[in-house]
Amino acid sequence: MTDTSPPNTRQKTGRARTADAGSVRTLERGLTVLTSLAELGQASLTQVAKAAGLSASTTYRLLETLRQSGFVEWEERSGLFSVGVRSYQVGAAFAGRNTLMSAAQSEMVSLVDDLGETANLAVLRENEAVYIHQVEGRQLVRMFAQLGAGTLLNCSGVGKVLLAWHGEADVAGRLGPQPYMAFTANSITALPDYLRELQNVRAQGYALDDEEREIGVRCMATPLRDHTRQVVASLSISAPTSRFSREQIPAFYTRMEAASRVISARLGWTP
Amino acid sequence: MTDTSPPNTRQKTGRARTADAGSVRTLERGLTVLTSLAELGQASLTQVAKAAGLSASTTYRLLETLRQSGFVEWEERSGLFSVGVRSYQVGAAFAGRNTLMSAAQSEMVSLVDDLGETANLAVLRENEAVYIHQVEGRQLVRMFAQLGAGTLLNCSGVGKVLLAWHGEADVAGRLGPQPYMAFTANSITALPDYLRELQNVRAQGYALDDEEREIGVRCMATPLRDHTRQVVASLSISAPTSRFSREQIPAFYTRMEAASRVISARLGWTP
DNA sequence: AACTTGATTTTCATTGTACGCAAACTAGAG
């Protein structure tokens, strides 16, 4: 029982905008449920509740509401939930409005035409790189990257590019506690190594994922900038090492650099 | 009408959900805001508030929460909101998990290879047909259909197919009040005409949009069924009349029917 | 069949939160 404190404990600490000011808890929770479900792919009520960190009954009601709005689907047969059409519709609106994607589209296609490998477009979101667009290569072997999926920042070319021009503290914060998760023996797991790598990226103008994510797959990523000259996205090409040897790096870079330049120009970037 | 009738009018199917039971108002409103914004594309606070039918302050707080979660973006420059990356991510999860899309993908590609025109995949959602997948044709002329966009049911081939096997009352309900919106002189605007058209669809096995949506564009749609034998989606091909004459209808249908059969089979349909 | 176990749905009282109103700010336009 809080003793009746004076009604005006108005702290006027300047402009400190409290992180979660004006935040609506219920909506926040609902979105957490939706996001958790998206990550799970397909899940039961209890699984979602656990993933979202909410009680079963609350999750039940939130999921039910999401279902009624079409953001979530429920398969009667199995009793499992999954993301619904409405979510897809809303997501498509993002793709439509997104200037980045339309600016990159044609160049990505011609890049794929020239190099024959799959091109990806990724942006930074909190602690991960999110692939927002992909143009598949002619080659049969399919690359891993899944649209909309998030990738760890420590072991992907796009991750390096997106962080390369950020401050060290920021980089450290986004990568989280060491050692970073490793996928292969080449994965970078310590901050100093990563920071040194970023220096290379700044010097060379591109980042390499040299079988750090998956053995047998090499990947080159370049920065895209807009009118503010900040790096807003990263373009990447992934290919099996058999078709992308170390010797080919300069050739790949020449082509990718040209594409990046064109796309950046469309975004308002000036040299 | 808060009828306090005993909650046990349990229907066998375990699923007797009352329309809005267990619905969370705040989340509902938040989702309405998100959906409205998706439709507007890019909008100011007041525009969204108006579209969602909510007060400015409520909308402000909901938008702010959506922004903090990444579902909505806010451009400082213009002060306008738009759909954010997070929405895209969640939507992509739908696409990934969607068995329909993966079942249809390869057949759509080969259909496009054979016919040279753009193929679309649509499902029914409330009162509209939603295009969830598209494979673009080689031809230069770009078709109208936009991914994730909803289409009116009265003047599209997919709309007719999706409703053809529904009861008349249901059809009437989904189409809303007459006269239906017309895009061209060929558009169907009255219920009796539409119901007669649905009879044709059932008899022929396909629906035609004969310049009903746009002059110069013809479109053929076929039903896709799953293991329940219900129509769960519709496949369609759109082409300018110059490349898709009435005489070609049988040829198109032969090809489309084959594709539909294969896709339906993948969904568990048995003849 | 009767039991067990675990998940889903509903009820219910309580609390805390989301809401609308209105005031305080902003920022353009005239």
Place this chain on the structure above:
DNA sequence: CTCTAGTTTGCGTACAATGAAAATCAAGTT
């Protein structure tokens, strides 16, 4: 500078959302 339209914040209250626990339901196990 004033006006107007839009955005943001404070505040008190109604009532919406919540968790706990009870009631169902589904599926094994004996």
